[in-house]
Amino acid sequence: MKIGIVCYPTFGGSGVVATELGKALAGRGHQVHFVTYNQPARLDLFSENLFYHEVSVSNYPLFDFPPYELALASRLVDVVRHEQLDVLHVHYAIPHASAAFMAKQILMTYGIYIPVVTTLHGTDITLVGKDRTFKPVVTFSINQSDGVTAVSQNLKDDTYKFFEIQKDILVIPNFIDLTRFSLKPKDHFKKAIAPSGEKILVHTSNFRKVKRTEDVIKIFAKVIKKIPSKLLMVGDGPERSMCEQLCRDLGVTDNVRFLGKQDAIEEILSVSDLFLMPSQSESFGLAALEAMACKVPVISSNAGGLPELNVDGLTGFLKDPGDVDGMAEKAIFILEDEERLATFKENALAHAKEFELSNILPMYENFYLEVIEQS
Numbered sequence: 001m002k003i004g005i006v007c008y009p010t011f012g013g014s015g016v017v018a019t020e021l022g023k024a025l026a027g028r029g030h031q032v033h034f035v036t037y038n039q040p041a042r043l044d045l046f047s048e049n050l051f052y053h054e055v056s057v058s059n060y061p062l063f064d065f066p067p068y069e070l071a072l073a074s075r076l077v078d079v080v081r082h083e084q085l086d087v088l089h090v091h092y093a094i095p096h097a098s099a100a101f102m103a104k105q106i107l108m109t110y111g112i113y114i115p116v117v118t119t120l121h122g123t124d125i126t127l128v129g130k131d132r133t134f135k136p137v138v139t140f141s142i143n144q145s146d147g148v149t150a151v152s153q154n155l156k157d158d159t160y161k162f163f164e165i166q167k168d169i170l171v172i173p174n175f176i177d178l179t180r181f182s183l184k185p186k187d188h189f190k191k192a193i194a195p196s197g198e199k200i201l202v203h204t205s206n207f208r209k210v211k212r213t214e215d216v217i218k219i220f221a222k223v224i225k226k227i228p229s230k231l232l233m234v235g236d237g238p239e240r241s242m243c244e245q246l247c248r249d250l251g252v253t254d255n256v257r258f259l260g261k262q263d264a265i266e267e268i269l270s271v272s273d274l275f276l277m278p279s280q281s282e283s284f285g286l287a288a289l290e291a292m293a294c295k296v297p298v299i300s301s302n303a304g305g306l307p308e309l310n311v312d313g314l315t316g317f318l319k320d321p322g323d324v325d326g327m328a329e330k331a332i333f334i335l336e337d338e339e340r341l342a343t344f345k346e347n348a349l350a351h352a353k354e355f356e357l358s359n360i361l362p363m364y365e366n367f368y369l370e371v372i373e374q375s
């Protein structure tokens with residue numbers, strides 16, 4: 001197939017899923033065309049089947065807000081026509097699904113019907129999408145998609161709850177490439193971070209409010225009172241400086257390292273003992289799956305799709321968002337006993353294997369075929 005992929009080209013979960021999916025599809029012999037405003041962060045390999053078409057927006061002085069959606073729709077028309085794509089797969093509804101709808105309408109004037117698959121990722125529904133500012137457009141563009149997928153059952157349920165959707169939504173969970181995300185021998189790095197054999201806790205995110213990064217610091221401040229440990233904070237975003245200040249206030253600065261944005265996440269996860277994800281809302285929790293694939297158990301909130309990934313008492317524990325005491329107590333429970341920690345690590349990997357790329361990829365391929373056939 002010739003597949004067009006539209007996504008945010010950043011380290012954000014939806015962009016990562018879209019890019020990894022495109023790379024895997026190219027590996028299976030499909031021709032994949034990314035249409036984005038920047039080279040996707042994870043589009044780091046050369047393949048004869050991978051193409052990148054940049055969307056550039058002219059910044060005329062008249063525009064207070066450069067019309068990205070229009071530039072994207074125009075670029076999509078161009079790419080679909082000249083590359084003769086079979087299907088467009090847009091990740092994150094806003095504004096990709098509506099731009100694809102507009103491109104589809106324009107393409108009809110050329111006698112071309114391009115089926116559109118929209119994948120819902122989370123905040124496009126739970127935070128941004130249900131905002132009054134976007135809701136009519138999000139509802140319309142989901143209903144106008146030829147196929148709709150969601151990354152968890154919970155996100156599917158929320159979509160029906162918050163919007164008037166007539167379309168069927170297929171749940172295709174996020175996936176993990178175990179050839180990349182697996183335990184790597186990084187003992188020298190572990191010694192450098194934790195020279196006295198301290199346990200290593202880790203959090204990776206975009207440091208947005210929804211991630212409750214302050215809870216990560218508060219949980220750690222409780223854990224370190226019982227277990228000699230270090231905390232690695234990976235990523236960057238609006239809440240980072242608040243977290244740095246909180247570390248000072250709680251007197252844990254010497255044991256917390258802010259590593260900023262990192263490419264080789266699997267190496268950091270390989271030296272880690274416990275992953276913290278106390279999010280207020282989380283449709284899937286790809287970062288937690290990456291941790292589990294590297295044998296790192298997870299202490300998370302029970303928000304959104306997290307219970308579909310993190311199995312309470314098996315791969316980690318789940319508590320209500322904001323339950324810092326509960327999460328700290330369970331973190332200590334896992335870390336205080338070497339044998340117990342080893343069991344949780346094994347369980348984390350075993351469960352991550354269920355989300356292996358090779359299990360999930362055919363679901364997308366079959367869905368594309370179904371949508372193309374019906375159009």
Ligand code: GMT
Nearest residue numbers: 012013014121122123282283284285286
């Ligand atoms: O988590 C974020 O803030 C980024 C966001 C995105 O769209 O890039 O992530 C969402 O999509 C990911 C991939 O499907 C999911 O793993 C995340 O759980 C989801 N984030 C939220 O629901 C908050």
